[in-house]
Amino acid sequence: xxxxxxxxxxxxxxxxxxxxxxxxxxxxxxxxxxxxxxxxxxxxxxxxxxxxxxxxxxxxxxxxxxxxxxxxxxxxxxxxxxxxxxxxxxxxxxxxxxxxxxxxxxxxxxxxxxxxxxxxxxxxxxxxxxxxxxxxxxxxxxxxxxxxxxxxxxxxxxxxxxxxxxxxxxxxxxxxxxxxxxxxxxxxxxxxxxxxxxxxxxxxxxxxxxxxxxxxxxxxxxxxxxxxxxxxxxxxxxxxxxxxxxxxxxxxxxxxxxxxxxxxxxxxxxxxxxxxxxxxxxxxxxxxxxxxxxxxxxxxxxxxxxxxxxxxxxxxxxxxxxxxxxxxxxxxxxxxxxxxxxxxxxxxxxxxxxxxxx
Amino acid sequence: xxxxxxxxxxxxxxxxxxxxxxxxxxxxxxxxxxxxxxxxxxxxxxxxxxxxxxxxxxxxxxxxxxxxxxxxxxxxxxxxxxxxxxxxxxxxxxxxxxxxxxxxxxxxxxxxxxxxxxxxxxxxxxxxxxxxxxxxxxxxxxxxxxxxxxxxxxxxxxxxxxxxxxxxxxxxxxxxxxxxxxxxxxxxxxxxxxxxxxxxxxxxxxxxxxxxxxxxxxxxxxxxxxxxxxxxxxxxxxxxxxxxxxxxxxxxxxxxxxxxxxxxxxxxxxxxxxxxxxxxxxxxxxxxxxxxxxxxxxxxxxxxxxxxxxxxxxxxxxxxxxxxxxxxxxxxxxxxxxxxxxxxxxxxxxxxxxxxxxxxxxxxxxxxxxxxxxxxxxxxxxxxxxxxxxxxxxxxxxxxxxxxxxxxxx
Numbered sequence: 001x002x003x004x005x006x007x008x009x010x011x012x013x014x015x016x017x018x019x020x021x022x023x024x025x026x027x028x029x030x031x032x033x034x035x036x037x038x039x040x041x042x043x044x045x046x047x048x049x050x051x052x053x054x055x056x057x058x059x060x061x062x063x064x065x066x067x068x069x070x071x072x073x074x075x076x077x078x079x080x081x082x083x084x085x086x087x088x089x090x091x092x093x094x095x096x097x098x099x100x101x102x103x104x105x106x107x108x109x110x111x112x113x114x115x116x117x118x119x120x121x122x123x124x125x126x127x128x129x130x131x132x133x134x135x136x137x138x139x140x141x142x143x144x145x146x147x148x149x150x151x152x153x154x155x156x157x158x159x160x161x162x163x164x165x166x167x168x169x170x171x172x173x174x175x176x177x178x179x180x181x182x183x184x185x186x187x188x189x190x191x192x193x194x195x196x197x198x199x200x201x202x203x204x205x206x207x208x209x210x211x212x213x214x215x216x217x218x219x220x221x222x223x224x225x226x227x228x229x230x231x232x233x234x235x236x237x238x239x240x241x242x243x244x245x246x247x248x249x250x251x252x253x254x255x256x257x258x259x260x261x262x263x264x265x266x267x268x269x270x271x272x273x274x275x276x277x278x279x280x281x282x283x284x285x286x287x288x289x290x291x292x293x294x295x296x297x298x299x300x301x302x303x304x305x306x307x308x309x310x311x312x313x314x315x316x317x318x319x320x321x322x323x324x325x326x327x328x329x330x331x332x333x334x335x336x337x338x339x340x341x342x343x344x345x346x347x348x349x350x351x352x353x354x355x356x357x358x
Numbered sequence: 359x360x361x362x363x364x365x366x367x368x369x370x371x372x373x374x375x376x377x378x379x380x381x382x383x384x385x386x387x388x389x390x391x392x393x394x395x396x397x398x399x400x401x402x403x404x405x406x407x408x409x410x411x412x413x414x415x416x417x418x419x420x421x422x423x424x425x426x427x428x429x430x431x432x433x434x435x436x437x438x439x440x441x442x443x444x445x446x447x448x449x450x451x452x453x454x455x456x457x458x459x460x461x462x463x464x465x466x467x468x469x470x471x472x473x474x475x476x477x478x479x480x481x482x483x484x485x486x487x488x489x490x491x492x493x494x495x496x497x498x499x500x501x502x503x504x505x506x507x508x509x510x511x512x513x514x515x516x517x518x519x520x521x522x523x524x525x526x527x528x529x530x531x532x533x534x535x536x537x538x539x540x541x542x543x544x545x546x547x548x549x550x551x552x553x554x555x556x557x558x559x560x561x562x563x564x565x566x567x568x569x570x571x572x573x574x575x576x577x578x579x580x581x582x583x584x585x586x587x588x589x590x591x592x593x594x595x596x597x598x599x600x601x602x603x604x605x606x607x608x609x610x611x612x613x614x615x616x617x618x619x620x621x622x623x624x625x626x627x628x629x630x631x632x633x634x635x636x637x638x639x640x641x642x643x644x645x646x647x648x649x650x651x652x653x654x655x656x657x658x659x660x661x662x663x664x665x666x667x668x669x670x671x672x673x674x675x676x677x678x679x680x681x682x683x684x685x686x687x688x689x690x691x692x693x694x695x696x697x698x699x700x701x702x703x704x705x706x707x708x709x710x711x712x713x714x715x716x717x718x719x720x721x722x723x724x725x726x727x728x729x730x731x732x733x734x735x736x737x738x739x740x741x742x743x744x745x746x747x748x749x750x751x752x753x754x755x756x757x758x759x760x761x762x763x764x765x766x767x768x
Contacts, residue, residue: 022647022648023746024647024745025743025745025746025748028741028743030648030650030706200686200687201685201687201689204691205706205713206648206691206705206706206713206715207693227683230680230681230683231693231704234680234694234702235702237679237695237700238695238702241467241697241700242467242700260702262646262717262718325670325681
């Protein structure tokens, strides 16, 4: 995947932002840790921001279409709880008439006075929209328009800025506007965050977080799904290699996803959780169930995996199968099914109304 | 340590003078799981454990006598427990048997070597050994073998999988038997030994290292005794061989090296996961910082391919499991597991560097094993960081008080 395609991928954008917050060596970083250098740390990732009651009332009374629980990609908090950065990443800019405007109004409201109320002791916040550099000015114009709309009501929108991602020669450059410079007292307009880009190499750093609905292309979704499946498979291997004989191991899809996401799964929105849960249940647990259906020691019931080995042979057989690197789990989009009410009846496929190529 | 234990060891030392000590880490003790007692750990390895006092115990195994072809119970050595996490195993078995025994033990997920990487051995030289007296004799051994480097025309004899598999290391100073009749692969393989007066080594070392990268891959280091004649040889995998007149001096040296290793492992884990802890920060592994290892010379595409192909097979020296996902000709991501500790590890490997992230709360031992193995088998000269902290600084940072205990403890 080429870098100029990836800068439009919200999963790549979010992971880049997370890496920019990770402590790394100052000159020999993997991704320039710009936000770490500026003293910021992660507060929330993909967690809905719920308006205080008074703000909700004003939002409803404004006559504007406003998301009441906007979900930013990331919120970073600065040293001494003085300042915060509230990120939303987009593949493209959009106009005030777009369906995305509802969410953007929500972000603008959230980063106003409600921010301090909800996330005290943080004192102030800057909304940062991250888009490809060529869309940055249009995005800024849209936010200015939406902000003035809100200011004309009882609501008080927060400060906002736009950041652009650009590939130049073999570098990925992260640029920002005057509002960001003023807010943080920066002298520069941009920073090189990734170097040594090659046309034939995907520049992605290690994936820290993936949610399917954020990914725009099927090819990248396959890659991200493979990562999630491999992470869960590794976690299972780690648990099971040390499982003694005659001891029951019981784990759910959710527990595995919590482990592999370092408990971040809990913070994801319901739809994002549902997609990941489905992926592991259908592409991993179902494969385990189908392969081990007539064998001893392994049982899968819905989202739950049960293992109890009574002999070393049982254990060795299963682990050799799971460890075998020739074993590939499907990475295509899982089909949702419902379990039959009576045993022996076929499972029902749930029609999928979402668009996989959106 | 009880009088009985001392007497036992001294008697064995007289009969078989080379006492070897293996510093071992109980790798199940760092997380939330219940740490096991050494009696339980060694018991599960087939040992009869006889406790001699609160921290000292004898370890007996059934040993085959080749002369009589009879098996009998033999006390092969003694275990001293320093804390929940670290043990010293003292033995006067011959080197081959002792290493074989310990190599078998560390197949268990409960135990691992302590990993004295090249940077740590260099720090021990810089901070300690180099100042033990210019006229004392010291010894440094450097070892590097680019096991994944292979000329194309040599592919036909490459089937000796042994090269990539884990095996016991040679004794310090031993020559590896190449054999006149075996084909030898043309690849980078360097093994140097500098045995000389410390002053001479000190004045030459930096220049030599500047000229030849494998002289950064320190494999073993000799510590001249603080109190008398002789010395103690420390190897990368935590083996310490007593070449001094005194077992007590040896024991103090082992304890000193344990304290340093423990302190460095604590710092590593602190750097990797805890230093940036914050009350309000999201309690997830997103806070974990990466280990970054940069190779001074980029690997060729063929070497990179071979590493990716062989480095994750079942019995590999890196003890890693995973399915490399290709992102380019010389870049892979591996969302896999450390198959020795059975803990997850995420790796990005390119021809220029390796980036590793471990989940919060896992064992920092993996970082030290990775650095050690990369320097030994992939790139002899590296620069590494845990988060923003240079690895060299991390492994140089132990309390000077540890050195005082060398001569004060009895």
